[in-house]
Amino acid sequence: MAVPAAASVRDANRYRPPEVSDLAGLLDRQVRERPYSRALVVTGERVPLSYRDLAALADDVAARLREAGLGRGDAVGLICANSAEFVVALLGAARAGLVTAPLDPALPPTQLACRLTALGARAVLLDASASGAGALPVPAWPLRVDVSRAGAAVVSLEPGACGAPRMTAASAELSDRDALVLFTAGTTDRAKMVPLSHANVAASVRNICATYELGPGDATVAVMPLFHGHGLFAALLSSLASGGCVLLPERGRFSAGTFWDDMRAVDATWFTAVPAIHEILLDRAEREYPGPRAPRLKFVRSCSAPLNTATQRALERTFGAPLLSAYGMTESSHQATSEPLPQRGALRQGSVGRPTGVAVRVVDRGGRTCPAGVEGEVWVQGPTVARGYLGDGDESARTFVDGWLHTGDLGTLDEDGYLSLTGRIKNLINRGGEKISPEHVEDILAGCPGVAEAAVFAVPDAVYGQRVGAAVVLREGDTVDREEILRYCHDHLAAFEVPDRVELVAALPYTAKGGLDRKAVQARYAP
Template sequence: MRYSDANLTLHHLVAVQAECQPSSIALRSVYEPPQSGLTYEALHSQITKVTHILTAHGIQPNDRIAVVLPNGTEMAVVFLAIASCATCAPLNPNYQRAEFDFYLDDLQAKALIILAGQPSPARSSAQARNIPILDLIPTSAGQFEIEGHAVCDGHPEFAKPDDVALILHTSGTTSRPKMVPLTHRNLWTSANNVATTLELTPSDRCLSLMPLFHIHGLVGVLLASIAAGGQVICTPGFQATRFFDWFETFQPTWYSAVPTIHQAILAQAEQQRDRLEHSALRLIRSSSAALPTQVKNLLETTFQVPVIEAYGMTEAAHQMTSNLLSPSDRKAGSVGKAIGLEVAIMDETGQLLQPSAIGEVVIRGANVTSGYEQNPDATAKAFTQGWFRTGDQGYFDSDGFLFLQGRLKEIINRGGEKIAPLEIDAVLMDIPEVFQAVTFAVPHPTLGEDVAAAVVLHPGANLSAVEIRKILFQKVADFKVPSQVVMVDAIPTGATGKLQRIGLFEKLVDQLKPVFVAPQTESEQKLAAIWAEVLGTDCNIGRHDNFFALGGDSLKATQIIVRITQIFEIEMPLVALFQSPTLMEQAERIDALCAESSTLMSLFNQLQDRPEAERLALIENLSL
């Protein structure tokens, strides 16, 4: 069907499917039998019913309604219904009271929809603000009643394409969260772009694993499926132990998730081989974070379907670029080509660069927000000549594929050398024993920032941080090798399962500080005194302390080498300090060099007493 400009709303999107295929299933719940579900006709009817209820409670277009509901069909219907006549503001049900206080105030919410009987600090937060509470009472999958005090009668006024359908907050990892208003036009455009990219049809069934308080789940899964007239299998959220049960029972044709979810699925896949034999899956989509090439390859080998990596963000109503289904339109390590909008590369001054140049990725198009709400300064900073600055660094190759190097605020500046964490992540992931890895910045008194990495090994794998650093020195330039590698059981993730790079130093600061163990050997004791002198510290230096973590840099490393030469009477290369940054490792190298020097001196003395011909023969043999 051809859509006119006036029809670009979510309500019309559902209405069209209800008219074209009324008996087709739109939403299914994993708690209901596989053959049951909410048809498009029933979905449209339920949405209309809810809009009348909301209108009776005084809700008008662009009023903000906060939603605190678990993942499932009810959450999907509530989002679509609110967006049809007002603005939906879904919130993470796991927030604490202080967080709900902030978000409800910031949104100036006109009502809160919450599950009846659901114990949540959101309820008390709304009560303290005299925000009306509408209790949702489920009756069957996607069907429910809403209880609350009605204030008026009347028919709903349905939203227009440029009314705000959804409002989300940015993550706020480094600053106050910003409100991102997204219109029906924004959402419709992005959903249609995803459906077109994946060649979705009414016969497709998507297993919904992403939370429906996040743009990925709302647009990349729910709205994209509805745009194609397909089906969404609603889960309570990703559960690794139940994934293959759902997979076998509901036979999805695709799913979309973040990389950590893909990895968790792969960790279970070896024991589930029999369930993959009769799979209906035709593609896997990955977005919202960089997908390691190793994970992509293993997914394709395991499921025998293409893995489509896409690039999205809240301000673009999710998708901006994507790989395509055709093998010639996919590249490993790339987030694909621009889909339905313009994408370019810009420098710090606002000048557009040649596609092959490295710079900030900028976008503009019908799916891009017009600006942050009630934050003109942030909006002015984010937009340059109509282009939205994504905050991501990247470049296009000669075929038009976009390659990302990470968030600009995540690029590590190590004494003037710029290091892209994603590059180091990729090298770490190439080590067979490594399951997950995140490279991150740590503060440094003279370098500004130093490089560290958190690593999770595969179950049963045995590899030390020292061994990992030795491998890295063979793969990347010395200045890119993390000074510290922290072995952890798990890397912290956000609410949507994305690995957290920003703020990782604060979370792992205790693990970055080794337990103090006093120097034990004579070499360690002498070296500790050298370190203390060069670093200018009165603190006790332990055998597991890291030279660079204590404030060492290239200049101080040179001073250390000079003192080692003077005190131990050996020639130690500067690179040895970078390759062996702990006191114990450096002392071991010193002892090895001293032993080698002693052996050579002994041999030299022995040679002095030999005839010249014999000395020359021995020297020649040694050189061979």
């Protein structure tokens, strides 16, 4: 079943997304129409930075980068926390015509070096959060944004000589039509480089703004890291394009202890996070949620990993706002589907919503479209889909076929075009020929009274090939035991899906993106 991109187009009497054509011009309309409105709120003092001032800082950085000898289409790395430095560097590089590759500051210097070398970067911009700059293979240029309590801001960047053009398989494929290169490990050990054009970025931003009807009256807190698509597209770029405001938490990362104070400080109307963060906020809500003093939220968004239904409903009751699940990936410039705002459509239990500006198909192993309700691989096509991977023609040929992105995710589409995800093809556990989705078993386990979260993994077995194992984290203060958990599983799962082994653990490992680290789970609990 295919859902055409036109299904998400709104008629003339409804909300219209901002007119954005590229990353370089993301701020232009806001600078013209509301130059003194808040764009960012930064530092521990929560100082506002206006659209006019943010654009001026970005222009300053752009001029300095051009003076350093960088040319249009050249690649630069960006190693920053969620800070004013990240935003100014990103926009400044775009205005200089450069292609920016945001990198995780927590990566070891050796991995950062490998990625910069593979990309053919000519320099890297970094803030105080980056370490090991001396070990990087390209010139490292520290950048600092100083913001006074009055809101005045200056940028410090003194680039030296940039590296000579580094022709690699990746850099040879870049041009000034490209805006970003995002790294994704996916399901392989080697990080893949995803080039996103200005057209990809603009389409993604327009789709996200339209889905949630974001505008100048909206504000959010940047919970997710900006070096991944979730935080970059959904929280930062869509807010700035629509004239809203983004608070960047002190120390550049999510803090449950200050989250609600940050939300109140900007009178936030929404936020987006991975399920692990939603679970943390829910577990701490009795002590920390400000109740009537909390900002009135239009919606809460969840993406990047499956959110179980029990948690979704508990969050809605606690925060008094609809929780909208979305689905996306780096290769589709983040969002591909989302549940609609309540006034724009019905919410479907277990669904990640309808396509947003793209076409979605669910196909069988032969590439034939599956009937409604029948499981298959999810394919995505549209203006947000990348053209392939840099420097990896074989993987590109397998993943991007005739304009369709083969996601590797399993799911179903219903008669109304709502997508439900059932797992990852490569995650399936094969127990004596029975294919088991760990994501499905995890969702059931999360509904067991006393269970906070769970990770399901394959346990090698001489007879069945694989059996089902589960690592379970209990809610604080609960004393449910393994036998109770297994009884619940027997009542809610097919017999072959019931875990053969249940481990009670204090915490589960997560990736920098906020998703469950399945490789770490397998290595830690499967032996």
